[in-house]
Amino acid sequence: MNYNELTAHEILENIKAKKCSASDVYNATYEHIDKVEDKVNAYVRVAPKEDTTSSIDETASTPIPIAIKDNICIENKETTCSSQILKGFTAPYNATVIDKLKNTGAIFVGHANMDEFAFGSSTENSSCGVTHNPWNLNHVPGGSSGGSTAAVAANEAIWAIGSDTGGSIRQPASFCGVVGLKPTYGRVSRYGLLAFASSLDQIGPITKDMTDSALLLNILAGYDPMDSTSANIDVPDYTQSLVNDVKGLKIGIPKEFFIDGIDPEVKDGVNEAIELLKKQGASFQEVSLPHTEYAVATYYIVATAEASSNLARYDGVQYGQRKMASETRKTKLVDMYEETRAQGFGEETKRRVMLGTYCLSSGYYDDYYLKGLKVRTLIKNDLDKVFEECDAIITPTSPTTAFKIGEKAKDPLSMYLSDIFTISANLSGIPAVSLPCGFSKAGLPIGLQIMAKPFDEQMLFKIGYTYEQQTPWHKKRTQLT
Amino acid sequence: MTETTQQQYETVIGLEVHLQLSTKTKIFCGCAIVFGKAPNTQTCPVCLGLPGTLPVLNKQVLDYSIKVAIALNFSVNSFIKFDRKNYYYPDLPKGYQISQFDHPIASDGHIMIPIGENNFKRINITRAHMEEDAGKLIHDNASNASLVDYNRTGTPLLEIVSEPELRSAQEAYDYLQTLKLTLQYCNVSDCDMEKGSLRCDANVSIRPVGETELGTKTELKNLNSFKAVKASIEYEVKRQKSVLEAGEKIIQETRLWDENKLISQSMRSKEEAHDYKYFPEPDLVPFTIEASVIDEIAKTIVEGPQEKRERLVKDYAISDYDARILIQDPELSRFFEECTKTYKDTKKICNWINGQVLTELNSRKTKIANISLKPENLTQLMDQLDSGVINNLAAKDVLGLMIDSGQSADTIIKEKGLAQVSDDGTLDKIVDELIQEHQTIVTQIKEGKESAIGFLVGQAMRKTQGKANPKKIGDIIKRRLLHA
Numbered sequence: 001m002n003y004n005e006l007t008a009h010e011i012l013e014n015i016k017a018k019k020c021s022a023s024d025v026y027n028a029t030y031e032h033i034d035k036v037e038d039k040v041n042a043y044v045r046v047a048p049k050e051d052t053t054s055s056i057d058e059t060a061s062t063p064i065p066i067a068i069k070d071n072i073c074i075e076n077k078e079t080t081c082s083s084q085i086l087k088g089f090t091a092p093y094n095a096t097v098i099d100k101l102k103n104t105g106a107i108f109v110g111h112a113n114m115d116e117f118a119f120g121s122s123t124e125n126s127s128c129g130v131t132h133n134p135w136n137l138n139h140v141p142g143g144s145s146g147g148s149t150a151a152v153a154a155n156e157a158i159w160a161i162g163s164d165t166g167g168s169i170r171q172p173a174s175f176c177g178v179v180g181l182k183p184t185y186g187r188v189s190r191y192g193l194l195a196f197a198s199s200l201d202q203i204g205p206i207t208k209d210m211t212d213s214a215l216l217l218n219i220l221a222g223y224d225p226m227d228s229t230s231a232n233i234d235v236p237d238y239t240q241s242l243v244n245d246v247k248g249l250k251i252g253i254p255k256e257f258f259i260d261g262i263d264p265e266v267k268d269g270v271n272e273a274i275e276l277l278k279k280q281g282a283s284f285q286e287v288s289l290p291h292t293e294y295a296v297a298t299y300y301i302v303a304t305a306e307a308s309s310n311l312a313r314y315d316g317v318q319y320g321q322r323k324m325a326s327e328t329r330k331t332k333l334v335d336m337y338e339e340t341r342a343q344g345f346g347e348e349t350k351r352r353v354m355l356g357t358y359c360l361s362s363g364y365y366d367d368y369y370l371k372g373l374k375v376r377t378l379i380k381n382d383l384d385k386v387f388e389e390c391d392a393i394i395t396p397t398s399p400t401t402a403f404k405i406g407e408k409a410k411d412p413l414s415m416y417l418s419d420i421f422t423i424s425a426n427l428s429g430i431p432a433v434s435l436p437c438g439f440s441k442a443g444l445p446i447g448l449q450i451m452a453k454p455f456d457e458q459m460l461f462k463i464g465y466t467y468e469q470q471t472p473w474h475k476k477r478t479q480l481t
Numbered sequence: 482m483t484e485t486t487q488q489q490y491e492t493v494i495g496l497e498v499h500l501q502l503s504t505k506t507k508i509f510c511g512c513a514i515v516f517g518k519a520p521n522t523q524t525c526p527v528c529l530g531l532p533g534t535l536p537v538l539n540k541q542v543l544d545y546s547i548k549v550a551i552a553l554n555f556s557v558n559s560f561i562k563f564d565r566k567n568y569y570y571p572d573l574p575k576g577y578q579i580s581q582f583d584h585p586i587a588s589d590g591h592i593m594i595p596i597g598e599n600n601f602k603r604i605n606i607t608r609a610h611m612e613e614d615a616g617k618l619i620h621d622n623a624s625n626a627s628l629v630d631y632n633r634t635g636t637p638l639l640e641i642v643s644e645p646e647l648r649s650a651q652e653a654y655d656y657l658q659t660l661k662l663t664l665q666y667c668n669v670s671d672c673d674m675e676k677g678s679l680r681c682d683a684n685v686s687i688r689p690v691g692e693t694e695l696g697t698k699t700e701l702k703n704l705n706s707f708k709a710v711k712a713s714i715e716y717e718v719k720r721q722k723s724v725l726e727a728g729e730k731i732i733q734e735t736r737l738w739d740e741n742k743l744i745s746q747s748m749r750s751k752e753e754a755h756d757y758k759y760f761p762e763p764d765l766v767p768f769t770i771e772a773s774v775i776d777e778i779a780k781t782i783v784e785g786p787q788e789k790r791e792r793l794v795k796d797y798a799i800s801d802y803d804a805r806i807l808i809q810d811p812e813l814s815r816f817f818e819e820c821t822k823t824y825k826d827t828k829k830i831c832n833w834i835n836g837q838v839l840t841e842l843n844s845r846k847t848k849i850a851n852i853s854l855k856p857e858n859l860t861q862l863m864d865q866l867d868s869g870v871i872n873n874l875a876a877k878d879v880l881g882l883m884i885d886s887g888q889s890a891d892t893i894i895k896e897k898g899l900a901q902v903s904d905d906g907t908l909d910k911i912v913d914e915l916i917q918e919h920q921t922i923v924t925q926i927k928e929g930k931e932s933a934i935g936f937l938v939g940q941a942m943r944k945t946q947g948k949a950n951p952k953k954i955g956d957i958i959k960r961r962l963l964h965a
Contacts, residue, residue: 071533072533073532073533079532079533081532086532091531091532091533092526092531093526093531093534095533190535191533191534191535192534193533194532194533195532195533195764197763198763198764199763225537226535226537227535227537228535228536228537228538228764228765228766229763229764229765305760306763308567309565309576309758309760311576312567312569312575312576312577313530313532313574313575315569315571315576317571317574317629318529318530318574318629319531319532333571334569337569357758360567360758360759360760361756361758362756362758369760
């Protein structure tokens with residue numbers, strides 16, 4: 001097996017046993033990028049090899065090649081959210097997670113592609129081209145962290161960092177057959193993450209298996225005085241939760257999640273996983289999350305409202321692309337704003353900014369935004385109630401496997417529904433993980449979602465790790481050449 | 482139309498005051514607040530609103546705001562929440578201002594403003610809320626470009642909104658004066674209108690006397706001095722009257738005051754007004770302040786200006802008029818109280834401070850805090866005056882010299898030779914000379930015109946360059962001419 005197909009924990013063992021060096025792993029990764037990146041387009045920018053090689057610290061604790069979603073600031077690197085409006089914006093500072101990764105010796109391979117400003121579920125809404133699913137290049141990798149999950153699935157990075165606002169780590173992880181974890185809101189600092197929806201966004205690890213996920217979350221998690229919404233509570237060592245034992249655990253299966261229209265292969269994959277965990281000693285019960293049907297609508301009010309305000313700063317004044325009106329007589333300030341944003345933003349971005357602006361407008365605020373916040377509370381209450389009797393909830397990550405490129409691009413509403421199972425975790429702030437639980441007949445990965453109580457990521461590792469010990473899915477690698 | 486049938490109007494004014502809090506660092510980042518620095522040198526990614534940055538509340542801003550809230554008799558709202566006020570302008574780097582909308586830190590306050598000599602009127606203050614200041618736009622005519630200086634961005638502001646209970650430009654002026662004075666006693670801001678650390682917008686409307694509904698208001702901006710506040714309101718009331726008397730309607734609009742032309746001009750009408758789309762700031766988690774924190778801050782509040790006025794009258798037996806002057810500057814009243822520790826004639830020292838000292842300060846356009854004069858310098862001067870070493874005239878000169886040089890009264894008297902001549906032999910000789918030189922006056926005095934003595938005393942002072950002891954000279958003249 002090539003070094004770039006290994007997990008980080010395997011690489012670290014090899015380095016420890018002096019069977020390879022961090023540079024060997026990086027070189028293998030970089031060579032593979034050279035070979036397959038044209039087909040996958042996982043990255044918007046790959047760091048020059050010479051610069052990166054010189055910065056590798058062989059003695060560091062985790063000198064692992066990592067892809068960073070293009071919405072996380074790296075000092076002196078262009079960071080654009082895959083948007084034209086931020087073209088040329090070079091971050092003058094590191095995101096907190098970047099500093100943390102740097103301290104452990106992580107090697108930054110490049111910025112990974114994404115739906116512009118994380119608005120999308122397929123990475124088709126990128127101004128830097130579509131990313132292709134490494135399992136089948138005609139299919140989407142999911143989104144919005146599709147570049148990050150594709151990079152890991154295509155062995156173009158060992159690890160990746162994504163952000164999850166409504167499923168943007170878990171849904172593409174599901175589509176690409178990798179492990180994607182959205183931590184509890186407040187577990188990981190958002191400082192340096194270009195905001196989509198501040199009350200929902202969370203940075204999380206994308207890896208090949210649960211063990212790597214625990215290693216990477218150990219690095220990312222923790223209180224940050226630069227982020228008022230980060231939780232000032234102790235972080236456990238997540239590798240301690242990598243135990244092959246689910247005996248006595250009570251797991252809920254929400255009846256509302258197994259809806260009509262769910263792909264039968266996905267349903268079967270998840271049901272097989274449930275049966276397997278039952279055999280390992282977990283008990284399952286049907287639970288109800290009655291407000292699930294309002295989750296998508298609620299999400300698109302709250303998330304777009306916050307986004308419309310968060311994106312206001314992209315006005316052409318301080319940084320990024322400034323466009324002046326083509327007609328010379330139009331030289332008013334407002335014309336510069338309009339032209340900059342009209343040319344700089346893509347279709348989906350404009351759609352969401354307009355939707356969010358509408359929801360916050362005087363006369364509509366109470367009917368939309370305020371009502372959205374109320375329903376959000378109801379959705380959280382539903383989950384709290386279930387967690388009174390259950391340790392975890394298991395669902396499919398997405399109703400389908402990866403769809404074809406272009407299949408849903410013209411139908412935003414059906415695209416929005418691919419996040420139907422993931423959104424509740426963001427609205428309620430709870431942690432959730434997607435891990436591979438099989439493949440469709442067409443050879444596309446199926447994702448299993450596990451959700452747990454706030455700040456109980458350990459439960460995700462416990463159940464996910466146990467599942468992995470009984471299954472081969474996390475060991476499958478794509479074979480692009 | 483005769484005078485009696487003419488419609489009488491009542492003026493309704495509410496003031497919005499922005500107070501810049503003098504914290505060491507900005508409201509949501511660690512940038513130092515220093516004025517007069519080169520543009521864009523007092524900034525960081527957070528206050529520049531760069532992508533990915535997040536605000537963190539400066540605790541000192543909260544403490545200062547609570548202090549002001551207590552001093553202005555507000556009830557402090559322990560639930561602290563921030564909101565975003567969304568609008569586009571180049572001096573606002575995030576495209577929104579972090580402010581407080583539905584849960585201001587303070588509500589239902591009031592102050593008492595003086596009405597005439599001994600009366601007060603209560604003015605209710607609706608609310609006070611914390612927010613961040615914007616940057617400054619500079620229009621460069623040479624390059625025909627607009628430049629932005631973000632140094633001011635993120636400076637903490639407390640916006641204080643009065644009820645529309647002010648009924649004249651003078652009342653608005655008095656409210657602002659009283660408010661400023663109370664704020665100065667909190668020691669949380671420069672309160673300097675010219676420097677922009679205290680800013681004021683006025684909402685003005687008029688209505689027929691007896692009407693209870695409010696008339697259409699206009700908002701006056703760019704009021705950079707107390708004078709401008711008063712003049713702009715007086716102008717606006719006249720303007721609104723003439724609009725109504727012409728049978729037209731007042732348009733709700735924002736008007737900019739032009740201090741040179743002494744007129745206001747329309748800036749934007751309500752149709753163009755912003756929809757600020759307020760919503761809770763998701764980057765700052767709401768929290769609750771403990772009652773004990775508020776109690777602790779309350780303890781740091783020294784007496785307010787009115788309490789101080791009452792105490793000064795009571796403790797030092799000075800007039801209410803004098804006390805009012807002293808409290809206008811907290812440092813001046815502190816100076817007075819320091820002086821009384823060693824100088825026991827409180828009325829006399831008060832007269833000197835409110836008279837001579839203030840005259841000297843005003844002529845130098847400065848304040849007691851900015852000069853080197855110490856209370857012991859003044860009391861020493863008073864002692865020298867009382868013991869007759871110098872006379873009143875010389876004392877005034879010495880005061881001026883003390884303020885300019887920072888030297889003690891003793892040193893100046895000695896160096897300048899200002900000690901008065903009280904020696905009987907010398908003074909007798911001078912009087913001899915005067916009697917010789919002014920025979921006509923002498924005759925008048927002898928005939929009973931005692932007021933002419935003053936003339937001779939004045940001549941004596943002239944002969945001695947003001948050093949003669951005028952009382953003694955007067956006594957000698959009386960003894961020689963009247964009792965001889």
